[in-house]
Amino acid sequence: MSFSVRRVRASRPVRALAATLIAGALLAGCSTFSEEGRDQYERGQGEKPGAEGTGEASESAKPEPPYDVRPLLDPRKKYLGVAADGAPAKMKAVEDFAKRAGKKPNLIEFYSAWGDQYEQELVKNSWDYGSVAFIAWEPFETSMKDIASGKEDAYIREYAKSVKELNLPVAISFAHEMNGFWYPWGTKKTSAADFTAAYKHIHDLFDDEGATQVIWVWSPNVTHPMPKVKLKPYWPGDDYVDWVGVIGYYAATGPNTYQTLYGPTMTQIRGFTKKPFIIAETAAQAGERKPADIKSLFQGTAERDDVIGFVWFNFDKETDWRINSGPLSEKTFKQQAANSSFGFDVTKP
Structure with missing residues (x-):
């Protein structure tokens, strides 16, 4: 997004918004569990770490296994996500978005401030609707x-214990847009080294608590507003990230x-990781070009096997990002969303 629009959006009232995988076996290396985290997972299934079907734990003592997010x-198909008022x-x-889009979203993003408790009810509401909750965790009240x-x-x-207790999958994006200058965890006040150290420390504590239900998201802004800021120094490593x-x-x-x-952003990122992309926040500004922009988003995402979907920011704030900002925009979104891809x-991905 251009700097002028980004400045306006970055100033939106975040606290108002805050109110707001089981298919065939996958390779073990595709999740970010450490060995200790995997041991915790196996213990949760009533197994000794590394044991293969030994059956040593009695059924009566077998606890509920942690939700396996790996699928x-x-x-196989793509997420159609939304953030909505x-x-x-x-x-x-x-529900209004789903009616207008002609398809239910299966990823629901909301914003949570640092210091807020893990909002179990919101995550459960998303899951009961048929969507994975996606939390943008914003550390305004602390430093990296x-x-x-x-x-x-x-x-x-x-927070991690609460995630483990609820035992539902949740995507968490910590300190998004860290390569920009408009947030306190951005380039003006935080170094890349401090950001990565904080990100890894949070992940390690979750792992230590056995909160393996998290899909870890690393969310940079597209690079064109600050082309001199390289992304690799901000990369925590493949062991710490599930989605880009x-x-x-x-x-x-x-x-x-x-x-x-x-x-350009995806090309740069492909220089240091092969983790799947998800467009974690997007929309098109109201205007004559919006239907073409919507078509571009859907078709571009459909054409790339390494992009697993997007989250549409469906708000009328500063500008009307909603899919129904105009009848042709709504019609185009519904036509594109009909793509079976x-x-x-989410319970049978």
Whole structure:
């Protein structure tokens, strides 16, 4: 997104928004569990770590196994996601989006501030609707240095225990758009080294608590507003990330094709990881070009096997990003969403 639009969007009231995988076996290496985390998973299934069907634990003592997110990491079809006003606390806006799109979303994003408890009810609401919850976790009230040094460990462990207790899959994107300059965890106040140290520390604490239900998302902004900021220094490593959540909007000015908007960023990222992409936040600004932008988003995503879907920011804030900002935009979105590649049952990916 161009700087001018990004500045406006970055100032949106985040707290108002906050209110708002089991198919065939996959390769073990495709999740970010460490060996210790995998041992925790096997213990949860009543097995000794590394044991293969020994049956040593009695059925009566066998606890509920942790939800295995691995089939959700790289599904056969693509996610059709949405962030919508009041959701998933209330689902009216999601239901309206689904009616207009002609298809239910299967990924629902919402925003949560650092210090908030893990909102189990919102995650459950999403799951009951047929969607995976996707939390953008925004550390406004702390620093990356404090997180990395352990000052926030009690809060992080409490959050992780709550994730484990609920035992439903959840995607978490920590400190998104870290390569931009508009957030306190961005380039003006936080170094790449401090960001990666904080990200890895949070992941390690979740792993230590056995909260393996998380799909870890690393979400840089598209690079064109700050082309000199390289992404590799911000990369925590393949052991710490499941999805690369690229964020980029079709704005009235700036890149206006899939390749020009996302291509340079994805090419740079492919220089250091092969993790699947998901467009973690996107929409098209209202105007004559919006139907073409919607078509570009769907067709570009459909054509790339390494892009597993997108999340549409369906808000009328500062500009009307909603799919129904105009009748032709709504019609185009519904036509494109009819593509069978988009949408699937998250319980049977």
